[in-house]
Amino acid sequence: xxxxxxxxxxxxxxxxxxxxxxxxxxxxxxxxxxxxxxxxxxxxxxxxxxxxxxxxxxxxxxxxxxxxxxxxxxxxxxxxxxxxxxxxxxxxxxxxxxxxxxxxxxxxxxxxxxxxxxxxxxxxxxxxxxxxxxxxxxxxxxxxxxxxxxxxxxxxxxxxxxxxxxxxxxxxxxxxxxxxxxxxxxxxxxxxxxxxxxxxxxxxxxxxxxxxxxxxxxxxxxxxxxxxxxxxxxxxxxxxxxxxxxxxxxxxxxxxxxxxxxxxxxxxxxxxxxxxxxxxxxxxxxxxxxxxxxxxxxxxxxxxxxxxxxxxxxxxxxxxxxxxxxxxxxxxxxxxxxxxxxxxxxxxxxxxxxxxxxxxxxxxxxxxxxxxxxxxxxxxxxxxxxxxxxxxxxxxxxxxxxxxxxxxxxxxxxxxxxxxxxxxxxxxxxxxxxxxxxxxxxxx
Amino acid sequence: xxxxxxxxxxxxxxxxxxxxxxxxxxxxxxxxxxxxxxxxxxxxxxxxxxxxxxxxxxxxxxxxxxxxxxxxxxxxxxxxxxxxxxxxxxxxxxxxxxxxxxxxxxxxxxxxxxxxxxxxxxxxxxxxxxxxxxxxxxxxxxxxxxxxxxxxxxxxxxxxxxxxxxxxxxxxxxxxxxxxxxxxxxxxxxxxxxxxxxxxxxxxxxxxxxxxxxxxxxxxxxxxxxxxxxxxxxxxxxxxxxxxxxxxxxxxxxxxxxxxxxxxxxxxxxxxxxxxxxxxxxxxxxxxxxxxxxxxxxxxxxxxxxxxxxxxxxxxxxxxxxxxxxxxxxxxxxxxxxxxxxxxxxxxxxxxxxxxxxxxxxxxxxxxxxxxxxxxxxxxxxxxxxxxxxxxxxxxxxxxxxxxxxxxxxxxxxxxxxxxxxxxxxxxxxxxxxxxxxxxxxx
Numbered sequence: 001x002x003x004x005x006x007x008x009x010x011x012x013x014x015x016x017x018x019x020x021x022x023x024x025x026x027x028x029x030x031x032x033x034x035x036x037x038x039x040x041x042x043x044x045x046x047x048x049x050x051x052x053x054x055x056x057x058x059x060x061x062x063x064x065x066x067x068x069x070x071x072x073x074x075x076x077x078x079x080x081x082x083x084x085x086x087x088x089x090x091x092x093x094x095x096x097x098x099x100x101x102x103x104x105x106x107x108x109x110x111x112x113x114x115x116x117x118x119x120x121x122x123x124x125x126x127x128x129x130x131x132x133x134x135x136x137x138x139x140x141x142x143x144x145x146x147x148x149x150x151x152x153x154x155x156x157x158x159x160x161x162x163x164x165x166x167x168x169x170x171x172x173x174x175x176x177x178x179x180x181x182x183x184x185x186x187x188x189x190x191x192x193x194x195x196x197x198x199x200x201x202x203x204x205x206x207x208x209x210x211x212x213x214x215x216x217x218x219x220x221x222x223x224x225x226x227x228x229x230x231x232x233x234x235x236x237x238x239x240x241x242x243x244x245x246x247x248x249x250x251x252x253x254x255x256x257x258x259x260x261x262x263x264x265x266x267x268x269x270x271x272x273x274x275x276x277x278x279x280x281x282x283x284x285x286x287x288x289x290x291x292x293x294x295x296x297x298x299x300x301x302x303x304x305x306x307x308x309x310x311x312x313x314x315x316x317x318x319x320x321x322x323x324x325x326x327x328x329x330x331x332x333x334x335x336x337x338x339x340x341x342x343x344x345x346x347x348x349x350x351x352x353x354x355x356x357x358x359x360x361x362x363x364x365x366x367x368x369x370x371x372x373x374x375x376x377x378x379x380x381x382x383x384x385x386x387x388x389x390x391x392x393x394x395x396x397x398x399x400x401x402x403x404x405x406x407x408x409x410x411x412x413x414x415x416x417x418x419x420x421x422x423x424x425x426x427x428x429x430x431x432x433x434x435x436x437x438x439x440x441x442x443x444x
Numbered sequence: 445x446x447x448x449x450x451x452x453x454x455x456x457x458x459x460x461x462x463x464x465x466x467x468x469x470x471x472x473x474x475x476x477x478x479x480x481x482x483x484x485x486x487x488x489x490x491x492x493x494x495x496x497x498x499x500x501x502x503x504x505x506x507x508x509x510x511x512x513x514x515x516x517x518x519x520x521x522x523x524x525x526x527x528x529x530x531x532x533x534x535x536x537x538x539x540x541x542x543x544x545x546x547x548x549x550x551x552x553x554x555x556x557x558x559x560x561x562x563x564x565x566x567x568x569x570x571x572x573x574x575x576x577x578x579x580x581x582x583x584x585x586x587x588x589x590x591x592x593x594x595x596x597x598x599x600x601x602x603x604x605x606x607x608x609x610x611x612x613x614x615x616x617x618x619x620x621x622x623x624x625x626x627x628x629x630x631x632x633x634x635x636x637x638x639x640x641x642x643x644x645x646x647x648x649x650x651x652x653x654x655x656x657x658x659x660x661x662x663x664x665x666x667x668x669x670x671x672x673x674x675x676x677x678x679x680x681x682x683x684x685x686x687x688x689x690x691x692x693x694x695x696x697x698x699x700x701x702x703x704x705x706x707x708x709x710x711x712x713x714x715x716x717x718x719x720x721x722x723x724x725x726x727x728x729x730x731x732x733x734x735x736x737x738x739x740x741x742x743x744x745x746x747x748x749x750x751x752x753x754x755x756x757x758x759x760x761x762x763x764x765x766x767x768x769x770x771x772x773x774x775x776x777x778x779x780x781x782x783x784x785x786x787x788x789x790x791x792x793x794x795x796x797x798x799x800x801x802x803x804x805x806x807x808x809x810x811x812x813x814x815x816x817x818x819x820x821x822x823x824x825x826x827x828x829x830x831x832x833x834x835x836x837x838x839x840x841x842x843x844x845x846x847x848x849x850x851x852x853x854x855x856x857x858x859x860x861x862x863x864x865x866x867x868x869x870x871x872x873x874x875x876x877x878x879x880x881x882x883x884x885x886x887x
Contacts, residue, residue: 230502237669237671237672237675237677237682238677238682239677240496240675240676240677240682241492241496241676241677241678241679241680243499243676244495244496244498244499244500244676245495245499247498247499247500247502247504248495248498248499248504248534251502251504251505252502253499253500253501253502254496254499254500254676255673256672256673256676257669257672261669274740274742275502275740275741276740277740
């Protein structure tokens with residue numbers, strides 16, 4: 001679905017008019033393209049701790065142009081604020097005000113990334129207040145930024161050294177996180193593994209994507225394939241024609257099955273074991289909507305949504321985690337939704353299933369801690385797909401402009417986030433729910 | 445006819461050649477002529493069948509040893525139909541291909557020919573298949589108009605051209621529509637079969653029951669997901685459009701006879717127990733064991749042996765569609781097998797009467813002695829093993845695609861069972877027939 005308004009305000013005269021009238025001016029986002037620089041200009045690293053030095057050194061090793069202080073008039077590609085050692089709210093003033101001074105120098109599509117520690121579990125009230133304060137800061141900056149720039153944070157879990165942030169940092173700085181805004185990613189002490197091949201971090205891996213015949217699922221298959229994975233695309237037999245096209249486009253294999261069938265897991269595991277040996281990544285993307293106000297909801301609508309969106313994931317995960325076919329470093333990524341976080345009128349069944357996915361991911365994440373395997377969820381907000389194209393015009397327009405980025409995301413934005421969570425660089429991320437919503441007001 | 449058997453006694457099953465295995469198959473759902481595929485060409489449908497096969501087995505960009513397929517109703521522009529479909533598919537462009545045409549046996553013959561090449565070590569992998577569109581059939585200009593047009597192209601001067609054109613008569617403008625009639629008898633296949641059906645005294649009830657079973661079995665196979673890795677939807681069609689899962693013997697009994705009406709009360713063949721004109725395409729992936737292992741591909745069944753036969757239907761010595769009856773004992777004898785050695789029988793249902801006449805012939809002692817040169821009846825086919833996943837009466841019969849449908853489904857049934865053998869019998873226009881044996885892989 002084309003966002004005609006976005007195209008209009010980015011084409012000269014109409015853009016000026018929109019500016020004068022105070023209308024939303026969504027920017028063309030800086031998205032990943034092969035060979036493009038990590039950020040569109042030098043990186044400013046703020047913070048006075050040793051951790052800030054360590055991170056600055058790391059960025060230099062990535063061949064980035066790193067500044068420790070902003071130079072007047074220089075366009076900055078990104079600003080990384082290292083706040084991992086704050087113990088009192090009073091310590092926030094200096095680095096944050098310095099950040100504020102530098103914000104005007106941020107390039108189009110620039111990035112703000114904070115690195116701090118989680119407030120949850122912190123026993124010192126002042127320290128917890130300082131840490132939680134950063135949450136409010138990042139979410140506010142996200143709302144203030146323009147021209148497709150985003151603000152996100154990385155939380156260093158328990159005793160994790162600052163190096164543990166490197167995988168998430170690279171993702172948040174890159175064009176792959178274009179529609180991730182106002183979010184925090186918690187990383188554990190696990191050292192992110194270096195991919196053998198930076199451009200194709202999933203080389204040699206086998207991935208299964210459910211619901212892959214169209215929309216977000218087809219895009220996930222394409223991005224995973226681009227990153228080097230061999231992809232098995234799964235969808236219901238009735239969607240087989242589109243599924244075959246996706247398989248042939250990404251050089252994978254098509255497996256026609258209903259994910260709610262009793263033998264679904266067996267067939268997936270048999271196929272993967274026989275054709276590819278083992279399974280490295282499962283993306284639970286299959287999902288359906290059967291919207292109705294709860295007062296009008298019938299059992300069929302309720303049960304079919306819960307069966308496809310949640311029960312199938314629970315059943316498949318149980319079998320998968322008990323199977324030797326699932327690799328020791330295997331990853332599971334589940335599609336949740338902002339509807340599961342904020343709720344949505346007419347979607348009590350859908351929201352129940354998607355909130356359920358979040359609960360399942362957090363619980364399974366705890367069980368997988370230290371195992372080498374991980375499970376995470378991605379919660380898309382408004383994404384331009386065949387499904388959202390069917391929304392009434394006004395509802396769609398409002399949904400688009402209701403985020404900090406004032407536009408809907410693309411299926412590729414969701415796919416890039418999933419590919420990141422599947423990559424060796426995300427080894428320390430587990431049990432997380434990452435929103436890809438352009439910092440939508442919904443569920444904020 | 446006795447010499448038909450005697451003449452082949454020297455043929456021996458090859459023991460030195462390596463195995464050719466069925467790896468899997470793919471077809472598009474079959475649709476009734478003039479239905480969902482009315483505007484799809486043979487090339488469109490064959491390409492779709494290939495692409496679904498490529499997607500199922502991850503063959504994108506791969507050079508297959510050789511691809512063979514064909515169509516019975518073919519436009520003259522489709523002289524290289526299979527190669528063109530390969531070029532339009534996700535297969536490597538340097539995959540060679542050739543066309544085969546043996547009427548309704550085309551699909552089965554492509555499997556046999558390619559399996560033989562694999563057995564001989566000439567190729568490692570192959571795709572066999574077939575397609576037919578009764579909707580997008582070629583319509584030719586009349587013979588008179590054709591001659592005039594050809595002469596016109598050779599005429600040099602204006603007077604010469606005018607002279608040629610002056611031969612044109614209104615009747616020359618009527619096109620020649622395609623027909624399934626036999627060129628030498630002018631009779632349609634159905635009329636031919638009506639004679640045979642009547643000769644073997646096959647009852648209307650028996651034919652309707654066979655048709656009912658075909659629908660029932662095909663619906664059951666869909667129900668249990670049997671076709672989930674054999675069929676890829678096409679143009680929004682997800683199941684064979686001819687399938688009537690809710691048909692009953694009562695409904696079938698109400699249909700009026702459409703063939704053999706001259707037989708009066710003896711007319712038994714209806715639209716229910718005869719196959720409709722159908723559009724569709726099917727493909728089968730074959731390979732050597734080495735190829736399958738190297739590419740971690742499944743091995744469903746071995747292609748064991750095959751035999752073709754033909755009968756003299758023109759002078760009335762035998763029924764048009766009875767040739768498989770003659771091929772069968774020759775192939776069984778060569779392999780030292782009887783009907784008791786088989787777990788599945790796939791007898792193509794051109795008409796219910798064809799299947800039932802064949803079964804009756806094999807059970808008839810006199811016929812088997814006099815016509816097949818045997819010592820007694822060939823044997824009885826266990827009806828519980830016949831077309832267990834449905835056949836052409838329910839699925840429809842896009843002529844050249846039927847062989848691929850049967851081979852892939854039978855190979856899968858054998859792989860599911862894990863042991864045993866399957867027998868295929870396909871009749872064809874021109875008084876021809878082809879039979880073949882598949883065998884389950886050692887577990």
